[in-house]
Amino acid sequence: MSLKHAILTLLETEESSGYDLLKQFQSRLGYFWNASHQQIYAQLKSMHSEQLIDFHVEAQANKPDKKVYTLTQAGRDALSEWVQQPLKLGKVNDALLVKLYAGHLADKDQLLEEMTNYRDNHQRMLNTFLAIEEEYKNSSAKEKKNLALPYLTLRRGIIGEQACLDWADEVIDFLHS
Amino acid sequence: MSLKHAILTLLETEESSGYDLLKQFQSRLGYFWNASHQQIYAQLKSMHSEQLIDFHVEAQANKPDKKVYTLTQAGRDALSEWVQQPLKLGKVNDALLVKLYAGHLADKDQLLEEMTNYRDNHQRMLNTFLAIEEEYKNSSAKEKKNLALPYLTLRRGIIGEQACLDWADEVIDFLHS
DNA sequence: TGTGCCATGTAATGCGTTACATGATTGG
DNA sequence: CCAATCATGTAACGCATTACATGGCACA
Numbered sequence: 001m002s003l004k005h006a007i008l009t010l011l012e013t014e015e016s017s018g019y020d021l022l023k024q025f026q027s028r029l030g031y032f033w034n035a036s037h038q039q040i041y042a043q044l045k046s047m048h049s050e051q052l053i054d055f056h057v058e059a060q061a062n063k064p065d066k067k068v069y070t071l072t073q074a075g076r077d078a079l080s081e082w083v084q085q086p087l088k089l090g091k092v093n094d095a096l097l098v099k100l101y102a103g104h105l106a107d108k109d110q111l112l113e114e115m116t117n118y119r120d121n122h123q124r125m126l127n128t129f130l131a132i133e134e135e136y137k138n139s140s141a142k143e144k145k146n147l148a149l150p151y152l153t154l155r156r157g158i159i160g161e162q163a164c165l166d167w168a169d170e171v172i173d174f175l176h177s
Numbered sequence: 178m179s180l181k182h183a184i185l186t187l188l189e190t191e192e193s194s195g196y197d198l199l200k201q202f203q204s205r206l207g208y209f210w211n212a213s214h215q216q217i218y219a220q221l222k223s224m225h226s227e228q229l230i231d232f233h234v235e236a237q238a239n240k241p242d243k244k245v246y247t248l249t250q251a252g253r254d255a256l257s258e259w260v261q262q263p264l265k266l267g268k269v270n271d272a273l274l275v276k277l278y279a280g281h282l283a284d285k286d287q288l289l290e291e292m293t294n295y296r297d298n299h300q301r302m303l304n305t306f307l308a309i310e311e312e313y314k315n316s317s318a319k320e321k322k323n324l325a326l327p328y329l330t331l332r333r334g335i336i337g338e339q340a341c342l343d344w345a346d347e348v349i350d351f352l353h354s
Numbered sequence: 355t356g357t358g359c360c361a362t363g364t365a366a367t368g369c370g371t372t373a374c375a376t377g378a379t380t381g382g
Numbered sequence: 383c384c385a386a387t388c389a390t391g392t393a394a395c396g397c398a399t400t401a402c403a404t405g406g407c408a409c410a
Contacts, residue, residue, distance in 0.1 A: 178368075178369075180369080180370095212370085213370075213371070213372095215370085215371080215372090216369080216370065216371085219369095219370095220369095239378085239379060239380085240378080240379075241377080241378065241379090
């Protein structure tokens with residue numbers, strides 16, 4: 001049950017609405033967590049009933065009202081307790097690899113298209129991450145210090161995406177031969 | 178719903194019991210799919226009721242009987258149809274990155290232990306994969322040709338694990354500084 | 355007038371985890 | 383004698399996906 005902790009982590013940095021959290025997951029945090037709006041709203045509701053978070057409604061000009069959530073003390077405590085606990089290894093479930101494994105049942109062009117599509121998607125992600133890295137590198141020494149840990153998670157994204165591209169190139173080469 | 182297709186893929190290569198499938202996921206296929214025995218047995222049951230697979234009971238000396246499953250024609254068809262369909266991008270949910278992001282709430286030693294543990298696990302995986310790669314490289318030309326696609330999925334494992342190690346080293350360096 | 359963004363939700367179904375349950379055989 | 387491996391399952395619960403639902407504002 002870690003969507004809960006991902007949300008606590010984001011709220012610890014800044015108060016946000018469900019919609020804000022969604023946007024964060026979709027953009028710069030896409031590397032480490034993904035969740036649908038339905039999941040997020042449901043989770044916020046249940047966290048509120050557990051009193052880990054609180055909210056106030058904020059009216060906006062020309063936009064719908066939003067519920068802005070903040071951590072309670074109990075939420076802060078739950079988060080630091082969780083950070084202290086050891087994790088177990090995450091599991092890998094990669095449908096693309098299943099498909100490749102069974103690739104003799106598809107035709108080469110089909111697989112090639114799948115692979116180039118995969119490559120393009122990861123190239124796009126990598127570009128996004130590299131742009132964020134540039135921003136980080138151009139920030140002040142003080143900011144760099146504050147953002148050191150988030151920066152390391154970004155590095156995971158960059159290194160991981162680069163690995164995806166390297167592998168995709170190997171596969172594409174093979175399929176072309 | 179892809180555990181189903183992962184199982185079809187394995188059965189397409191060779192008939193297996195639920196237990197055999199579990200072992201395959203745990204060992205050499207660990208990189209691309211993981212599933213618990215409960216999940217596997219439940220899935221086999223439901224696939225059998227959909228008539229994608231068939232089984233016969235095999236008695237063994239000094240071991241419990243086992244149910245050996247094989248693909249039906251419908252199963253074969255379902256698999257090739259699935260291989261033909263485009264996939265959507267898999268989602269990333271990495272609790273370790275959430276933890277690092279919120280790492281200012283933990284103490285350095287705690288994080289270091291978590292990271293070295295992570296590093297060790299991935300080193301172990303990498304070693305396993307490299308050993309399998311050696312086997313592949315020493316096999317006959319004919320076998321190499323047959324195993325070309327599974328070999329590419331293994332490459333994904335090797336490249337991915339290497340990326341984990343590189344990243345872990347960056348993080349560990351940072352935490353030591 | 356239609357597309358897309360902002361902003362929030364409910365309901366049904368499907369997938370995964372945890373806990374519980376059994377029982378023989380092999381090797382140290 | 384104890385632990386591990388082989389081999390199979392049920393039941394309860396929690397997490398994720400898909401489909402359905404609403405409604406205003408901005409921009410072309």
